Amino acid sequence: MMPLRIDVYTIFPAMIESYCDATVLGRAQRDGLLAITALDVRSGATDQRGTVDDTPFGGGAGMVMKPEPIIRTIRARESAVGSARPLIAVVPHGQPFTQQTAERLSGLESFSILCGRYEGIDQRVLDNEVDEVISLGDFVLAGGELAALAIIEATARLVPGVLGNDHSVVDESFSQGILEYPQWTKPASVEGQEVPEILLSGDHGRVARWRHVEALRRTLRLRPDLIAARGGLRAEEQAWLEEFPEVEQGPESD
Secondary structure, X not given: OOOEEEEEEEOOHHHHHHHXXXXXXXXXXXXXXXXXXXXXXXXXXXXXXXXXXXXXXXXXXXXXXXXHHHHHHHHHHHHHHOOOOOEEEEXXXXXXXXXXXXXXXXXXXXXXXXXOEOOOEOHHHHHHOOOEEEEOOOOOOOEOXXXXXXXXXXXXXXXXXXXXXXXXXXXXXXOOOOOOOOOOOOOOEEOOEEOOHHXXXXXXXXXXXXXXXXXXXXXXXXXXXXHHHOOOOOHHHHHHHHHOOOOOOOHHHO
């Protein structure tokens, strides 16, 4: 299987490299499952200072990323090794990044990310070079590098073999339209707080139903919009909720 190729265009390539060379991403690259390359947009500048920004037309605060260095860097990369498409710009006005977006990207052969900085990217780059725009949410960062890393990790961990246990992604939050159920580990008792008895029962079928119920209850408390988006509760889920009475909840229910 060919590795998933991810190219990142940024003025801070070391930020991308240091993170992607560590953790699960680094191991996946060494195992040939991922190929992540950080490309310095300053390499496309033509002056000694490596200028990649200028003042905005029409006035206003801050600086704007110039189009030419970005375009030259993209064209040089594509000429050398071929394009990695789609090219995604991470910008505040982009479409929200979701688990479904990560699933879509994880099934591709390649994609690229363009990290914005300053007051933004010249619109001509977004119009003519970029295939889609993505945002992590309704907030603004100093630049797109952190957003790019979040997209890379959320996507890469869905690539078969990256996590080692591919089944671990099946029950995660958002993978089935609801949040993940709570988790416990050893010891069974900590300062008088006990692990739910059902988890010690050995009845795997009942444990699976109970976990689904706990996931539903967590979602109903914290993200009822997700339940509404999936059309409410199914008949079998209503029955399971009756099968397992609700117990006292912790701080996350506030």
